[in-house]
Amino acid sequence: xxxxxxxxxxxxxxxxxxxxxxxxxVCTYGELxxxxxxxxxxAVGQALRRNPFAPATPCHxxxxxxxxxxxxxxxxxxxxxxxxxxxxxxxxxxxxNNGRIDSSCIHHFPS
DNA sequence: AGATTGACTAACC
DNA sequence: AGGTTAGCCAATC
Numbered sequence: 001x002x003x004x005x006x007x008x009x010x011x012x013x014x015x016x017x018x019x020x021x022x023x024x025x026v027c028t029y030g031e032l033x034x035x036x037x038x039x040x041x042x043a044v045g046q047a048l049r050r051n052p053f054a055p056a057t058p059c060h061x062x063x064x065x066x067x068x069x070x071x072x073x074x075x076x077x078x079x080x081x082x083x084x085x086x087x088x089x090x091x092x093x094x095x096x097n098n099g100r101i102d103s104s105c106i107h108h109f110p111s
Numbered sequence: 112a113g114a115t116t117g118a119c120t121a122a123c124c
Numbered sequence: 125a126g127g128t129t130a131g132c133c134a135a136t137c
Contacts, residue, residue, distance in 0.1 A: 010134065029119050033133090040132040045118035050135065052118090064119070071118035 004053060010036075011047040015057045017109065024092025025107035028065045035109040045071060060084045067101040 007015070013036050021027050029041030036044065048059045048071075063069050070076035072084045089095060094102035 008135080030121095033119080038133060039120095040134080041119040042117060042131095043119095043133040043135085046116090046134055046136095047118095049118050059118080062118080066120090073118080075118090 004051070007051055008047075010043065011051055014044050014047040015051075015054065018057055018059065018062060020109070021058065021061045021107045025105055026061050026063050026088065026093055026101055027107045027109075028063055028067070029071075030065045031106070031109065032062060041065070060087060061107075063101060067103065067106070069099070069101065 014032070017032055017035055018027070029044050033039065033041040033044045038044070044062075048057070048062065051057070052059055060072055062071065064071060064076075068076060069081060069085050069088070072081050075081055085095060085099070088101075093105045096102065
C-alpha cells in the first residue's frame with residue numbers, strides 16, 4: 001500500500017465527480033471544475049496527477065476543453081493516449097476524424 | 112511560511 | 125489561424 005498521503009477533500013470531490021460520469025461519456029476539466037465551484041481546471045488536473053492511484057478514478061474520461069483527449073498521462077498525443085481513445089470509443093464515445101470527441105458525448109453535471 | 116509548479120482555459124496580439 | 129499572456133486553485137518543494 002500506498003505510501004501516499006490520504007486524499008484531500010478537494011481531491012475526493014474530484015474523484016467523486018468523475019465517478020458520476022456514466023460510461024460512454026466524457027467531461028472537460030472546465031465543466032468538472034465548475035461543478036466543484038472552482039474556476040481553476042488546473043486544480044482538478046492537479047488532483048488527478050497527484051492521485052491516479054485509484055482504478056476507481058476513470059481519469060481517461062476527463063478530457064481537455066477543446067475536446068482534445070489530452071492529459072491522460074500529461075501528453076496530448078502518443079501511443080498510450082491513442083489506446084485510451086480506443087477504450088473510450090469502446091465505452092461508446094464517438095470521435096471525429098480529427099481525433100476530436102463528439103460533443104454529444106460530453107457529460108453535464110446536474111445543477 | 113513563501114515560492115513554484117501543474118493532467119487548464121480564455122483572452123489578447 | 126496560430127502563438128503568447130494572464131488568471132485561477134490547490135498541492136508540492
